[in-house]
Amino acid sequence: MVEERRLAVLRAIVEDYVSTEEPVGSKALVERHGLGVSPATVRNDMAQLEEEGLIHQPHTSAGRIPTDKGYRVFVDRLAGVKPMSSAEKRAISTFLEGAVDVDDTVRRSVRLLSQLTHHVAVVQYPILSNSTVRHVEVVAMTPRRLLVVLILSNGRVEQRLVEVDRDLDDDAVADLRTQVNRAVVGERLTAAADGLAALRAASGEGRDAGPDRGLEPGAATTDAAGVTADVVGVLVDALADHAADQRVVVAGTANLARFGEGIDTVLRPMLEALEEQVVLLKLLGEATTGGGVTVRIGAEGPLEELSGTSVVTTGYGVGPDALATLGIVGPTRMDYPGTMAAVRAVARYMSRILDENG
Amino acid sequence: MVEERRLAVLRAIVEDYVSTEEPVGSKALVERHGLGVSPATVRNDMAQLEEEGLIHQPHTSAGRIPTDKGYRVFVDRLAGVKPMSSAEKRAISTFLEGAVDVDDTVRRSVRLLSQLTHHVAVVQYPILSNSTVRHVEVVAMTPRRLLVVLILSNGRVEQRLVEVDRDLDDDAVADLRTQVNRAVVGERLTAAADGLAALRAASGEGRDAGPDRGLEPGAATTDAAGVTADVVGVLVDALADHAADQRVVVAGTANLARFGEGIDTVLRPMLEALEEQVVLLKLLGEATTGGGVTVRIGAEGPLEELSGTSVVTTGYGVGPDALATLGIVGPTRMDYPGTMAAVRAVARYMSRILDENG
């Protein structure tokens, strides 16, 4: 009973603080929200909430502000996910439908997400481990420089440049192309890597692709088999890279200006962090399986150095094992229900689009 | 004689203001720089410079600050391009050498440039109109969905997805591949586009690739020729896109925090502007031919709304007509000689790398 009201008070504090950005006092609370009690009562509840560590006052005789723990309780127990309006849904849908390829889909999503939430949006490229190899194209740029292009069933293309230590004529290149394609076309990425390993073992006997390749004068390094081994090695790398694609795209950094905090305390380190792929990947963390939205508040997240920030993420992708992560970074003082809804919605639509086009 | 000293005073003011970020007074000037005259004399010169509109004082009894016009004179008449140390040169060289492909080169360059200058770096993708078509690969993703991959001599790869209104078997795809390759391989981009147009005219008679293609039920739309026309149309688009590649990459936005100005007056609009490709392209402006570095100060630039910013750009690329632009955006109060040197150096090394690998 009384416990119930205390939570209602917490919810009211969070909601008010999020919208006004100012510490909220007992009087304002009872006026704005229809709790049928007096300010004095609310003050008692507040004292209690403060003892529990859910709210805190910046200084005596100021209003209250939710603590990280307070936000945690709010998110876990008090906040539903605000459903999106059908107009919003339509807007998301049509905007994402317009994408012409995977790159475009990612770009549009990240942009959309930042605009919907007014936070910094982060989208990891979809991990597509269950896609298959369509085709491998080998093109001689110069007699000793090969461009290897890997075409996957999901429409993605990986390219690598390979230096070889022997001049190759057109026939040799064509032969190589045939061999490699025979080994990998139609296979999933992991299986393709295995097929390549076999091919390499068969052809590149005794020839390891060490860092000093091309420098040894021995006869074994100048045969076609050595070249095959080189190309295969590069392909294996490309496959591995692709299977765990770690590219991340960011948008909406301008929203950082809304943080309120000082330039040097938050904005600058934040901007710096957002330019580091590694940091971004940490930020996104593990992809959550199954529709759930992960919320990490303040120090819970991987950005301890940047207190005052929350991260809202969710997984997306086709199928259970083809999962990547997207989400937003914002101040702990954010509209959690709305933000979570937007993140989930974009993830869903994106999954759908990828499913249709993949 | 006296004119000479006045310019020396201007130079001193610019240099001091750039390093201290504070209005510079007559006394500090004579102390820091070895002009052999008294503060009073310098004051007279300052009054003169102010009449000419080259410097100005924020308020009575404050030191002087260069105006945009003052910076202009400084850049045009007083500033040499500070040569880079050989250590710096080596660092640039080795850093860029490590790039594995064009994408990587661009990414590294933009990052490097922002770190060297401590400003926001902007690099346009190299325009490669004189590169040739190596190969076109056509792969059926599903019977009605073709992935067209365009491989160019410079190592870039463009991909497009084409929906066709007829199921294609492997033979049909192979045939299409052969045709298209015969038409374009070895050609420069513009010539390739012509070759494709001819092919399209020959095969796709009476069939225009309007927005409603695929909806018309007529017989002409279901033959292989129609498909050819579709594929060719997409290829022409891709070629055109590629010839005038308008992708732009940005790095170092964290340096905006060093602007000093307020968050809402400068930082936020700046961040917003930097997320718009269109704005970025305007920012880079026309590529300057022949080694010169362009400096646009304050309102001279295309960003009138953002006063207080200067843009330093230069062209780069292989040959005279294969030119793209890179540069930096920073406060008008910047180290022009050093910045110009860095921009020029990165452009040169980048051109070299592209030349070697292209």
Add this chain to the structure above:
DNA sequence: CTTGGCACTCGCGTCGCGGGAGTGCCAGGC
């Protein structure tokens, strides 16, 4: 357990007041 009352605390904006940096001008010297 709730409520009204009341004294208390403390942040914040305003105001006024030097201190100091820098200027413009002038008269004298080279």
Add this chain to the structure above:
DNA sequence: GCCTGGCACTCCCGCGACGCGAGTGCCAAG
């Protein structure tokens, strides 16, 4: 004619005082 030292003046900026107002905690009564 140009440079220089001196001098009065202007104006920004930092600092402390002050009062207001919002908000609290506590208490006694309902």
